[in-house]
Amino acid sequence: MENIRPRLKFGSKVEDVKLRKRKSLLYAKEDECLLISGELRTRVAVFCVVFRLINCFLVQTSFVPDEYWQSLEIWLPRIIQALLAAFADVKFFFLIRTLENRDVAKWTFFCHMCSWFSWYCCTRTLTNSMETTITCLALFYFPLPGSKTHSSKKYLTLVALAVIVRPTALIVWLPLLMHHFWQEDNKLRLITHDYIPIGALVVVSSTVVDCIFYEKWTMVQFNFLKFNIFHGVAGFYGSHPWHWYFTQGFAVVIGPHLPLFLHGCSLAFKRYKILLAAVVWTVVVYSLLPHKEFRFIYPVLPFCMIFCGISMANLKAWRRAAVFGLLLTNLFPALYTGLIHQRGTLDVMSRLQTLCDVSNISTRTQPDVLFLMPCHSTPYYSHIHCPLKMRFLECPPDLGEEGYVDEAKRFYDDPFHWLRISFPYKSSLPTHLVLFDVLEKEISAFMRVNNFKKKAEIFHTHFPEGRVGRSIFIYERH
Numbered sequence: 091m092e093n094i095r096p097r098l099k100f101g102s103k104v105e106d107v108k109l110r111k112r113k114s115l116l117y118a119k120e121d122e123c124l125l126i127s128g129e130l131r132t133r134v135a136v137f138c139v140v141f142r143l144i145n146c147f148l149v150q151t152s153f154v155p156d157e158y159w160q161s162l163e164i165w166l167p168r169i170i171q172a173l174l175a176a177f178a179d180v181k182f183f184f185l186i187r188t189l190e191n192r193d194v195a196k197w198t199f200f201c202h203m204c205s206w207f208s209w210y211c212c213t214r215t216l217t218n219s220m221e222t223t224i225t226c227l228a229l230f231y232f233p234l235p236g237s238k239t240h241s242s243k244k245y246l247t248l249v250a251l252a253v254i255v256r257p258t259a260l261i262v263w264l265p266l267l268m269h270h271f272w273q274e275d276n277k278l279r280l281i282t283h284d285y286i287p288i289g290a291l292v293v294v295s296s297t298v299v300d301c302i303f304y305e306k307w308t309m310v311q312f313n314f315l316k317f318n319i320f321h322g323v324a325g326f327y328g329s330h331p332w333h334w335y336f337t338q339g340f341a342v343v344i345g346p347h348l349p350l351f352l353h354g355c356s357l358a359f360k361r362y363k364i365l366l367a368a369v370v371w372t373v374v375v376y377s378l379l380p381h382k383e384f385r386f387i388y389p390v391l392p393f394c395m396i397f398c399g400i401s402m403a404n405l406k407a408w409r410r411a412a413v414f415g416l417l418l419t420n421l422f423p424a425l426y427t428g429l430i431h432q433r434g435t436l437d438v439m440s441r442l443q444t445l446c447d448v449s450n451i452s453t454r455t456q457p458d459v460l461f462l463m464p465c466h467s468t469p470y471y472s473h474i475h476c477p478l479k480m481r482f483l484e485c486p487p488d489l490g491e492e493g494y495v496d497e498a499k500r501f502y503d504d505p506f507h508w509l510r511i512s513f514p515y516k517s518s519l520p521t522h523l524v525l526f527d528v529l530e531k532e533i534s535a536f537m538r539v540n541n542f543k544k545k546a547e548i549f550h551t552h553f554p555e556g557r558v559g560r561s562i563f564i565y566e567r568h
Contacts, residue, residue, distance in 0.1 A: 134183055138176040146172035146213040149428040152435045155466035157216050164472055167215050175212040178226035182392060185230045188238045198399025204417055206424040207343050211388055217256040218385040224252040225389045233270060242284050250292035257311045261375050262389050265368045323487040324381035334382050335373045343384050346419035347398045354397030357404060365393040434550025434562045439473035441546055446476035460520040464557050465498045505532045521567050526559030541568050
């Protein structure tokens with residue numbers, strides 16, 4: 091009997107080990123069942139929609155003028171953009187879930203959702219935001235190594251749509267398109283059945299729509315290249331040194347994820363070298379252009395998150411500290427840039443909207459607002475919702491006119507002189523002036539002589555720079 095006990099005891103240990111293994115397999119099967127049944131898909135979708143809607147309403151600041159001057163900016167388009175971003179988030183998660191194990195998919199999704207720059211940009215009505223959303227969707231159908239969701243027609247249609255929205259999307263996708271072509275066995279069929287038909291259909295459809303609305307022959311994609319590349323108009327709005335993306339731009343966009351990205355590159359270089367090549371290629375090409383902005387390289391951020399997720403899944407001992415650090419270091423910039431930094435140019439329009447009530451009273455002087463700010467600093471009529479008389483300093487680009495100087499530059503060269511020349515009589519003066527605090531001292535004599543009194547002071551930023559001040563003043567003539 092004593093001899094049997096050790097055997098029974100040993101057998102019990104073996105059973106314990108088997109039970110643990112069965113439990114692990116059970117959970118794996120349960121997870122696969124959730125994936126197949128759609129329950130996991132529903133949970134992820136609901137989370138993403140709620141998260142992006144909260145994201146949408148907690149971004150109350152301005153980023154760049156294009157958000158208001160090249161797109162719609164009322165609430166409904168922003169909500170639609172938030173829902174599209176949520177849809178892309180869901181597709182991104184399930185792409186990684188088919189490519190990698192559950193752990194990598196979970197941490198990649200975590201890295202993607204806690205990115206401060208995605209929070210700051212993805213719900214804005216910028217073409218860059220839409221380009222990034224469509225890029226995420228197209229990646230789901232791209233033939234990555236091990237992908238079970240690839241579809242050439244679907245991903246090429248989405249890529250073509252991204253190029254229609256913003257022609258520079260082709261920069262991001264060129265290495266991926268070349269990679270697909272190189273890997274494809276039947277290259278001729280890919281060109282004749284996919285590349286040419288899809289590209290031609292989308293370009294022709296876009297051109298027809300543009301011609302209908304412009305009421306003349308117009309190809310927007312060609313005009314985009316003509317003005318921004320051939321005529322160098324983009325450089326008119328500012329330029330940076332060639333190394334700016336390498337020394338500042340990329341580090342800001344990827345933010346606190348940078349160490350994880352670098353670690354992930356060392357772990358998954360061979361498996362996802364095409365995605366890394368697309369990131370490097372995009373940064374290099376944009377570095378060759380004089381006009382640089384953070385948002386231009388936003389579309390490659392989802393590519394970077396795959397490497398970050400792989401890094402996080404392999405940290406093991408340091409994972410908890412990394413998660414806490416990533417959340418904390420992304421939470422502060424996300425909330426600060428979304429709720430505080432550069433909010434004055436939106437708040438001032440809400441204040442000016444109250445003048446609409448005054449303009450409806452015929453017995454009083456009709457309000458007339460002059461913005462003495464860098465051109466396109468604020469939104470315009472779609473934030474006012476009434477035919478209020480307004481004017482701002484214009485800065486149309488130089489298209490080759492000899493000795494051309496835009497109105498904004500002429501004003502800032504000598505503000506007091508410009509005001510005296512532009513308004514020689516009191517009857518021609520506006521009723522309200524809107525300006526940054528840095529300009530107040532230069533035109534204080536003009537405002538004093540013409541009886542302008544400060545009506546409101548609105549906070550804008552803690553980091554004033556150049557002609558952009560800390561606060562915005564509204565002056566009213568009495």
